[in-house]
Amino acid sequence: MEKVIRNEEDLLQLLDLLLEEENPINWNAFYSDRERKVPFFVQLPDENLVRYFQSKSFTPQKVLELGCGNGRNAIYFAQKGCRVDAIDASSEAINWAREEADKRQVHVNFMEENLFELSLTPHTYDFIYDSGCFHHIAPHRRMSYIALVKQALKPGGEFALTCFIENGPLGGSTLSDLEVYQKRSLQGGLGFTKEKLLTMFQQEFEPVEVIEMNQMDPTSGMFGVSGLWAARFRLRSA
Numbered sequence: 725m726e727k728v729i730r731n732e733e734d735l736l737q738l739l740d741l742l743l744e745e746e747n748p749i750n751w752n753a754f755y756s757d758r759e760r761k762v763p764f765f766v767q768l769p770d771e772n773l774v775r776y777f778q779s780k781s782f783t784p785q786k787v788l789e790l791g792c793g794n795g796r797n798a799i800y801f802a803q804k805g806c807r808v809d810a811i812d813a814s815s816e817a818i819n820w821a822r823e824e825a826d827k828r829q830v831h832v833n834f835m836e837e838n839l840f841e842l843s844l845t846p847h848t849y850d851f852i853y854d855s856g857c858f859h860h861i862a863p864h865r866r867m868s869y870i871a872l873v874k875q876a877l878k879p880g881g882e883f884a885l886t887c888f889i890e891n892g893p894l895g896g897s898t899l900s901d902l903e904v905y906q907k908r909s910l911q912g913g914l915g916f917t918k919e920k921l922l923t924m925f926q927q928e929f930e931p932v933e934v935i936e937m938n939q940m941d942p943t944s945g946m947f948g949v950s951g952l953w954a955a956r957f958r959l960r961s962a
Contacts, residue, residue, distance in 0.1 A: 736840075739864045743908055749860075755794070755816035763949050764793065767824055769800035770855055770886060771940045771948035776956070777804055784851035788876060790839060791857025795821025795832065796947070801853075802830040809849075811837040840868055844876045852877060854885040856952075859913040863901040866924060874928050877959045883929060884956040886937060890915030894951035921955055929957035 729735050758765065776782040787801045792810035794817060801808045802825070810832050812818050818836045825832050839857070852873050861869055873883050888896030896915020904910060918934050925931070934955040940948030 736864060736868070739862065739905070742905065743862050743910065749912075751812075751814035752816045755814050755820060758794075758820065764796070764856065764947060766942065766947055767794070767796050767799070768942065768945060768947040769797050770954070771938050771944075771946040772884070772886065772935075772954035772956075773797055773800065773853070773855075774946050776884070784849075784882075786849050786851075786878075788844075788849045788852045790852065790854040791860075792821055792834065793817050793856070795824050795834065797853060797855055798832045798834070799825050799828055799830055802832050803828070806851075808832045809835065811835045811839065811842060813838050839872070840865060842872065844872070846875050847878050849876050850878055850881050852881070852883045854883075854887075856886060858885050859887040859896070859915070860910065862910060863904055870925065870928055874959060879961070880959060882932070882956060882958050884954070886952045886954050887921075888913050888915040889936065889951050889953055890917050890920075892951035894949065896951065916953065918953070921953060925955075925957050928960060930960050932956040932958055 727734065727738050729738060784806055787806045787808045789798045789801070789808065789810040792798045792812045795810065798808050798810035798821065810821065813836065815836050818834050821832070821834050825834070858869070877883065888894055890896050891898050892915060895912055897911035897913060898915060899907065899911060921934055922931060934953060936950065937952040937954045938948045939950045940946045
């Protein structure tokens, strides 16, 4: 049946369909194999996140994590005394995350939700975190993503993410936004330069830092690999 565009959401959904890859990532299948050789299939928090807490000024109370995966960062927030909501579209990821939280006897409100169907109370969160979700978001969904983050944060709240470095060791497609639609693919995840990240976020957010994630040995108790940006922003005053 032909899709008739009547409003903005119809247009977004049509572009979603356009970008369905020949071999799209099945996130339930991805997370169902917990022995898969994936760097972030560990129960260690991101090294940049640990560093934020080590700075005496970082004391978020209410936290939202977007794309929480197996829950490793959400659990760390909870262990630090935060009240945490964490979402992921994969039921397998959420089940895994809940099991890990139970093992550690911490409470996280894990929710199986589509990011763009999420209903949040405005100005609820001190901090929003995204570790590896943003580079899987198509260009036409970025405005909705940024609007969601902006609306959910309290005044002066902060937002941080890790994402692929363009043409880095983990991949990071070099496609331009136009080429994404010409090729009808995100090629496994878009890569970004520091300049691109600043361009996308600096209108609504003040940059705190945009640096490369540090490579970490697992014995450090932290997760860190080369090939990712670790970016942190503060919501600009109205």
